[in-house]
Amino acid sequence: xxxxxxxxxxxxxxxxxxxxxxxxxxxxxxxxxxxxxxxxxxxxxxxxxxxxxxxxxxxxxxxxxxxxxxxxxxxxxxxxxxxxxxxxxxxxxxxxxxxxxxxxxxxxxxxxxxxxxxxxxxxxxxxxxxxxxxxxxxxxxxxxxxxxxxxxxxxxxxxxxxxxxxxxxxxxxxxxxxxxxxxxxxxxxxxxxxxxxxxxxxxxxxxxxxxxxxxxxxxxxxxxxxxxxxxxxxxxxxxxxxxxxxxxxxxxxxxxxxxxxxxxxxxxxxxxxxxxxxxxxxxxxxxxxxxxxxxxxxxxxxxxxxxxxxxxxxxxxxxxxxxxxxxxxxxxxxxxxxxxxxxxxxxxxxxxxxxxxxxxxxxxxxxxxxxxxxxxxxxxxxxxxxxxxxxxxxxxxxxxxxxxxxxxxxxxxxxxxxxxxxxxxxxxxxxxxxxxxxxxxxxxxxxxxxxxxxxxxxxxxxxxxxxxxxxxxxxxxxxxxxxxxxxxxxxxxxxxxxxxxxxxxxxxxxxxxxxxxxxxxxxxxxxxxxxxxxxxxxxxxxxxxxxxxxxxxxxxxxxxxxxxxxxxxxxxxxxxxxxxxxxxxxxxxxxxxxxxxxxxxxxxxxxxxxxxxxxxxxxxxxxxxxxxxxxxxxxxxxxxxxxxxxxxxxxxxxxxxxxxxxxxxxxxxxxxxxxxxxxxxxxxxxxxxxxxxxxxxxxxxxxxxxxxxxxxxxxxxxxxxxxxxxxxxxxxxxxxxxxxxxxxxxxxxxxxxxxxxxxxxxxxxxxxxxxxxxxxxxxxxxx
Amino acid sequence: xxxxxxxxxxxxxxxxxxxxxxxxxxxxxxxxxxxxxxxxxxxxxxxxxxxxxxxxxxxxxxxxxxxxxxxxxxxxxxxxxxxxxxxxxxxxxxxxxxxxxxxxxxxxxxxxxxxxxxxxxxxxxxxxxxxxxxxxxxxxxxxxxxxxxxxxx
Numbered sequence: 045x046x047x048x049x050x051x052x053x054x055x056x057x058x059x060x061x062x063x064x065x066x067x068x069x070x071x072x073x074x075x076x077x078x079x080x081x082x083x084x085x086x087x088x089x090x091x092x093x094x095x096x097x098x099x100x101x102x103x104x105x106x107x108x109x110x111x112x113x114x115x116x117x118x119x120x121x122x123x124x125x126x127x128x129x130x131x132x133x134x135x136x137x138x139x140x141x142x143x144x145x146x147x148x149x150x151x152x153x154x155x156x157x158x159x160x161x162x163x164x165x166x167x168x169x170x171x172x173x174x175x176x177x178x179x180x181x182x183x184x185x186x187x188x189x190x191x192x193x194x195x196x197x198x199x200x201x202x203x204x205x206x207x208x209x210x211x212x213x214x215x216x217x218x219x220x221x222x223x224x225x226x227x228x229x230x231x232x233x234x235x236x237x238x239x240x241x242x243x244x245x246x247x248x249x250x251x252x253x254x255x256x257x258x259x260x261x262x263x264x265x266x267x268x269x270x271x272x273x274x275x276x277x278x279x280x281x282x283x284x285x286x287x288x289x290x291x292x293x294x295x296x297x298x299x300x301x302x303x304x305x306x307x308x309x310x311x312x313x314x315x316x317x318x319x320x321x322x323x324x325x326x327x328x329x330x331x332x333x334x335x336x337x338x339x340x341x342x343x344x345x346x347x348x349x350x351x352x353x354x355x356x357x358x359x360x361x362x363x364x365x366x367x368x369x370x371x372x373x374x375x376x377x378x379x380x381x382x383x384x385x386x387x388x389x390x391x392x393x394x395x396x397x398x399x400x401x402x403x404x405x406x407x408x409x410x411x412x413x414x415x416x417x418x419x420x421x422x423x424x425x426x427x428x429x430x431x432x433x434x435x436x437x438x439x440x441x442x443x444x445x446x447x448x449x450x451x452x453x454x455x456x457x458x459x460x461x462x463x464x465x466x467x468x469x470x471x472x473x474x475x476x477x478x479x480x481x482x483x484x485x486x487x488x489x490x491x492x493x494x495x496x497x498x499x500x501x502x503x504x505x506x507x508x509x510x511x512x513x514x515x516x517x518x519x520x521x522x523x524x525x526x527x528x529x530x531x532x533x534x535x536x537x538x539x540x541x542x543x544x545x546x547x548x549x550x551x552x553x554x555x556x557x558x559x560x561x562x563x564x565x566x567x568x569x570x571x572x573x574x575x576x577x578x579x580x581x582x583x584x585x586x587x588x589x590x591x592x593x594x595x596x597x598x599x600x601x602x603x604x605x606x607x608x609x610x611x612x613x614x615x616x617x618x619x620x621x622x623x624x625x626x627x628x629x630x631x632x633x634x635x636x637x638x639x640x641x642x643x644x645x646x647x648x649x650x651x652x653x654x655x656x657x658x659x660x661x662x663x664x665x666x667x668x669x670x671x672x673x674x675x676x677x678x679x680x681x682x683x684x685x686x687x688x689x690x691x692x693x694x695x696x697x698x699x700x701x702x703x704x705x706x707x708x709x710x711x712x713x714x715x716x717x718x719x720x721x722x723x724x725x726x727x728x729x730x731x732x733x734x735x736x737x738x739x740x741x742x743x744x745x746x747x748x749x750x751x752x753x754x755x756x757x758x759x760x761x762x763x764x765x766x767x768x769x770x771x772x773x774x775x776x777x778x779x780x781x782x783x784x785x786x787x788x789x790x791x792x793x794x795x796x797x798x799x800x801x802x803x804x805x806x807x808x809x810x811x812x813x814x815x816x817x818x819x820x821x822x823x824x825x826x827x
Numbered sequence: 828x829x830x831x832x833x834x835x836x837x838x839x840x841x842x843x844x845x846x847x848x849x850x851x852x853x854x855x856x857x858x859x860x861x862x863x864x865x866x867x868x869x870x871x872x873x874x875x876x877x878x879x880x881x882x883x884x885x886x887x888x889x890x891x892x893x894x895x896x897x898x899x900x901x902x903x904x905x906x907x908x909x910x911x912x913x914x915x916x917x918x919x920x921x922x923x924x925x926x927x928x929x930x931x932x933x934x935x936x937x938x939x940x941x942x943x944x945x946x947x948x949x950x951x952x953x954x955x956x957x958x959x960x961x962x963x964x965x966x967x968x969x970x971x972x973x974x975x976x977x978x979x980x
Contacts, residue, residue, distance in 0.1 A: 058919060065927030066915045068862015068902035072928065075861035166847075243866045243874060243928040243962050293864070293928025294962050326867035547926030547963050713922040717964060721925065724965030748871035748960065756966035757957040761949065 563629010
């Protein structure tokens, strides 16, 4: 799209999706009410690790309304394969098989043991409480670092270890390089388990159809991947399964999985010949839906005296939880190439040890691997600046990558970026002098409430990714995306996309792209998605991939439409195709602009087919599949200003300024919304959220009354700015935006808390920086 | 079973309810008003917020039988004559929703907050919406939308 062609791309077009959602007409799974439905409840283990010695379902079977009760043993033969893990990151990765219901042993609190199916939600839950399971408790291990040590209790006894894999990426002669640094700082960080808490819990409806087909509605991000893997796990032909993702109430990676309940609903729907419905309760969601993070990382930076960073080493222990889910082992790898962030650091070493613990399986949570990398890097940049006696922003500037395309030490190539520009813009907005004057005055007065400012200059790799690279790092599928555009005879356009939005506004953004490219109003574009009978192919939505990959596929389909339309128009106007100019939906004859025809006109001509070039097929539609040549590389600079009550340890965010470079912006309303939400989840990580397990493996804060998802009252409004360096590896320069805020925010906020307390001798606070942790850090610094 | 009279979005209903049925399930499952969502089991998230006799109430904290005789407004009853309610319109104009799951409850809470006169400025709006969680928007645009609908933008 050239500048002259752009009418809607870049404009704050209000969302097409909003009408039904605002009217209370969302199609979330729990709103599906099919005749004859039986409701499923799952009986879950209260123990984190135990042998199942008996399961007695007699009392439950006798309850009012109960249709059937099944144990793990009853269903053992329904599974033709174990629950799928699509990313065996090393050849020798240990992946003990697990199934939708446990049979002999439970390995985390919430592991499913039996299911009850009844005529109503209430009857199913009542009866589930009467399933009697006898357990023999086994030793439990929760802490990821402890679990990796010899002699730790074993999650999977037969493996003889809790280590699933060790994965390493290191440049040549690394040890000598890091030892040669004038200054080496080494820090250890804990990034706790996070409960994604999409506002809509998961839900599933499976309806058996005549002829053995099944329709599965699921609150999922991945209808296409789900179809493949549910069919494979149940041994059914893929053709027999239709998967529909209706309106999905947020996901953030937590619905990027193949879950036990999806397999159970399909299997039991087929067994019973009736629709089976399951909707997760919130406290059930806390144990039965994947968690994020749970990393312990040692990070070392080596630098010269004048602040040139020469080497970085990350040694990471990442909790897998009790089992490997769809991409559990790959989550650390999604950050593996960006531990050096936007800095030119020539020597690079990253080691990941994937470790089983008796906790809910981990998997993708917003940012997936990249917040884990950015957090430890940006915290340690401040520590290094302190060690060097250098200004923390000057240290960052001295190390920014400035030449693009940039081959980085980890082996990838960043196509474009401008990290100085983002930081420059940030400082224009921030008033750092004013904040520091305020800080100085408060310190001099000895105020109880101190103020601090923290920074995070970041980049990330998203889009996920060139299929070849995914293959090289042992991921099972590719990274392409597909789109179809159909030019309908009446001058409207139908788009079918393989992405699967759940709040991201693809219907609006895709309409803007087509409107500019093919010459129509966005309201004339219909966007279909999320139903494998309508959108038969695609790789769905995660990893900020939808616009970088799905948007590019759409744009490629548009180019094919223009090519065919050009031949139709040339034939109709009796000129050579080379004699036609094209702009914003209209072909005109060079030198005689009054002779013209639109794509809409060509669509009618292609439909009527009265006068097409010899041999041309009627109809005007095109499908394009796009495999990205590179990852997408957004970046930027964020600053957080916090006020910390030194008497209570309460840290409050006062301001948050974000400057992001996401390349070409299709819809600034939507992009800002993504950044707002992303930042909020990063702030929540920094100050509030932590899944707390006791030593017996009980999740002690698995409700929204005890796990603090922040409300509006905890947060300020945000100040957003953008700089723009177009992605050169994308057809119209766009980069991903879904995860940038989460990746950037947590270190900026924790750095700000530390800055607020630095005059008291505080040099580190582990996140979340809760009042208790902050207060203890202040007290310890006094010692 | 208890005989319960509810007026919901202006329509009178006589229902036979089990005493344990929560109002939110009465609305969703008995009356088919699925616009009111369930987001938690601890009355923390506010997704199920409706107006009971004009005041915002988390409908998971009330038994259906307790609402006997009450006038209830749900998200489905907010728009009139095909026109969005000003709060709904403001949410659209300010991109105050993404996945939409918290939206019905958030809109109802905002309607009640504005009617109470407590939506005076950013701080009071943020405090007033404390009982309603959103995981997508970071609240920034919700606060702007409510301020605009309250005439405080």
